[in-house]
Amino acid sequence: MSSGNPFSGDPERDRRNFALLMETIGELFGPHGLQELMENAVDRAIVVTEAERGILLLDDGNGTVPAVARDKDGTALPLDVRYSQSVVDRVTDSSEAYKTVDAADPTAASLGASVLELKLLSIMATPLIVKGERIGVLYVDSTVHTKEFTHADFDLFRTLGDIIAMAVLFARKSAEAAEKVRIEQQIALAGAVQGRLLPKDPAPPPGYDLAGRGRPCEEMSGDYYDVIPLEDGRVALVVGDVSGHGIGPALYMSSTRALIRGLMGEGRDALAVVGGLNRFLAQDMEDSDFMSLFLGVLDPTSRQLAYASAGHNPVSYTHLTLPTS
DSSP states (O other): OOOOOOOOSOHHHHHHHHHHHHHHHHHHTSSOOHHHHHHHHHHHHHHHHTOSEEEEEEEOSSOEEEEEEEETTSOBOOTTOOOOHHHHHHHHHHOSOEEOOOTTSGGGGGGOHHHHHTTEEEEEEEEEEETTEEEEEEEEEEETTSOOOOHHHHHHHHHHHHHHHHHHHHHHHHHHHHHHHHHHHHHHHHHHHHHHHSOSSOOOOTTOOOOOOOOOSSSSEEEEEEEEEOTTSOEEEEEEEEEEESHHHHHHHHHHHHHHHHHHHTTOOHHHHHHHHHHHHHHHSOTTOOEEEEEEEEETTTTEEEEEEEBSSOOSOSEEEOOOO
């Protein structure tokens, strides 16, 4: 931070500055979204300094770029509006606030062509930094016909910049926290939906008992089982596991469930269904991902289980006659 002293010893001016800063705190730390807060911050900077224009620039990781630009009438300016990039670069590099005095000064040429071409008399810019975290730069300027910023303006402007930096950081953190809660709620909802896709109390064929339970270690997983009654009285039994945990495996699991149910409804045998499923998954899965699966079709009349196993316990035959006892 590069705070100035907003209090000059002049009681009247100090009361005004204190009131302005308190109003700013009340305005910026209210229930605003980040965009609205930044617009209010620039408007407040213009009012406090009596500048003609204000720009709030944010550090996007690759540089400091305009996020909000406003004029003294509260009108939004295009983000490609011309300003002194040299001043912003100087403030960004030094982490120190900067004020020019007169564009006619011989040193003004070092601040870039925009200072001379736009006939800027005064520019103030201050870094927005909170506890070492660089947020951006607050910038205001005026032309030769209007306002020349004073040292008192500069001190007040730097203090204002510190308040705005904290407000922007607070709004960002609040937005991130709200987004995290939203994502967690969506994941919890998706996990509940996934849980409802698993069969509940499946009706067993005569002479058999069926039971299953799924307990994912996270909100969502690729673990999967199913019981699918077929029209001819047979029952398809499925157990599968997609590698990994989370949303990706859960989506593969949901697709697998739908595809197996569709293929089994076409009257295909277990081997054909697993082959079709394998071709489908191979098109979309990354090379590092995989799914193991057991698919068995139980015929309660003949008491036979025809099955195909892909990555589950290996077997040496494709048909198994179950004991009658």
